[in-house]
Amino acid sequence: MLAHEVAACGAPRIDAAVAFYGVSPASGGVQHAPLLSLIGDLDPLCSDPQVQVLSAALTARGDGSRVEMLRGAGRGFFDPGRRSRTPRTPPAAPSSEDSGYFDLRLRRYHDAQASEVAWDATIAFLKNHLRP
Numbered sequence: 001m002l003a004h005e006v007a008a009c010g011a012p013r014i015d016a017a018v019a020f021y022g023v024s025p026a027s028g029g030v031q032h033a034p035l036l037s038l039i040g041d042l043d044p045l046c047s048d049p050q051v052q053v054l055s056a057a058l059t060a061r062g063d064g065s066r067v068e069m070l071r072g073a074g075r076g077f078f079d080p081g082r083r084s085r086t087p088r089t090p091p092a093a094p095s096s097e098d099s100g101y102f103d104l105r106l107r108r109y110h111d112a113q114a115s116e117v118a119w120d121a122t123i124a125f126l127k128n129h130l131r132p
Helices: 002-009 048-060 112-129
Strands: 017-020 035-040 066-070
Touching (some): 035 112, 066 112
Parallel strands (some): 017 035
16 A cells, blocks of 8 residues: 555656555545556455546546556465465564564455556556656
8 A cells, every 4th residue: 555655645756556455545645756556456445436436537637547457365365384275374473484464364365367467567567657
């Protein structure tokens, strides 16, 4: 969600932002930089109404901002440390062995196909919006 906030902040050196996962309250507001928001359609933290509002707001900007839905992908689809769709029970408290995820009791898994689509979309979006 940091990318949503960065795109909304209006900093003059931000030419584009890409968000992996999540919908931020700043997403539908005034955006100062083009934003690509990559969301898995199985992400339990992104409801259909939230995604629809975000998608309409970004598309209406006319600057190439958009939501790209990744079919069959859940939260954490880009994380290769999540190699299966088997639910993981996160530790009760963070430890040095923890992968960095906080405890939301979410199913997280890597999705190689969604990762490839997301990466290609990210590179194309940034090539289109960043200055040389």
